[in-house]
Amino acid sequence: MDFSWVAKYWPLLLSGAWQTVALLVISVSIGFLLAIGLAFAQVSGGRVTKILARSYCTFFRGTPLLIQLWLLYYGVGSLLPMIPGLRQSFMWPVLREGFFFAAVSFTLNYAAYEAEVLRGALLAVPKGELEAGRAFGMGRFTLIRRIWLPRAIRIALPTIAGEVVMQLKATPLAFTVTVMDLYAVAYKVRQDTLLVYEPLIVVTVFYLILTAIIARCFGLVEQQVPVRR
């Protein structure tokens, strides 16, 4: 075991960790907002929105994330330059990057899994609480904002923590589309120094630390809103 390379690659490891965290935060926060829409579309939408939301979830949960990522990066990425004017637009430097495609595909994928969790949680909110809200004369959106959604999120919180950790464990796939995340740094170290296990062990420790931080954060949030049983 030789860990002397760590001194030289330290800045690269930190920037890799930063890329991993950025991918995670972007996909989880935007994906969560999408999931709220998708979950409500399935629970209280009309027939067409219900079918659309269901098929979205089935597609993204039924195919591997790697295929979704490559479909976007290679597939959509090769079609994008055909849109006239896009290459000259200010957006192009962003749209050209693997990071953009990784963030989009992780977001869409996370939204599908999270929507399924939220759907169950929305259905688990006691009917009486919703009826009480309605009896107070709350409108549809007030009811959702004040009672239905907060209660559902509280019910789903432990599952959401698990989903976020799963999402963290999915981020190394970004290295296949040239993102310099933690795993990509390990790959580069292996190519430079011909060490196979040491870089993998070091980035694994990083992932474990990130997992512990996520668990701790959710634990703190759960303590803020205790459930009475």
Place this chain on the structure above:
Amino acid sequence: MASLETTLQLLSPYPPGWGGTLLKGAASTLAISAGAYLIGLAIGMAGALGKLSGNRPLGLLLNLYTTAIRAVPELILIVGLYYAGTDGLNRLLLLAGMPPLEVNGFVAAVAVLGFVQGAYMTEVLRGAILAIPSGQIEAARAFGMSPALRFRRVVLPALLPNALPGLGNLWLAVTKDSALVAVVGYQELALATRLAGASTKQYFLFFLAAALLYLAITLVSNLVFSLLERRVRRGQPALA
């Protein structure tokens, strides 16, 4: 995008088209998944019984196995175990004085994915066994059944209804995780698709086709598992 005619030509199963390559890739995805799933089932059953046996050192070892495997990203596990496995095997062979062996990509993929599946399987099966009313097992013991007979006649039929939803999820997870093997260079559906895309520049078409193949696998598996679950739940009262 290509016209409909060229699209059909590209997807045709015969050589100028790439449909055959994709289908072959799908078949090897299924083969890898099935192999890994069976290995995972065996490891998981042994692990669950080991964890429940009450043997302290064995329990600690199995806890380390399930916790470590479930905490580390799958891609890192697959890459790490892929190299560690082939490397370790060759070192063992060297110690035994035998020439090094070129490990078949298929065998390595199945072994690595199976080892990862085993950890998740252990937890699913442990939970399913714990959910069996202990009176049933005690009754079997009171009848004087040997442990093997007790397992076959009482434990196994009673744990299946509890375990099947989890086992179904794991099957879907392994079919999707098998795509990660593409990263270490074994040609299954994901890698075959990238190859087809690279040689024709029709990435979008082929990745969409591959996604639909994976989706078909998922939907058919869902159907099979719901039929299986109905079968093992026969005679049980309907769930609320």
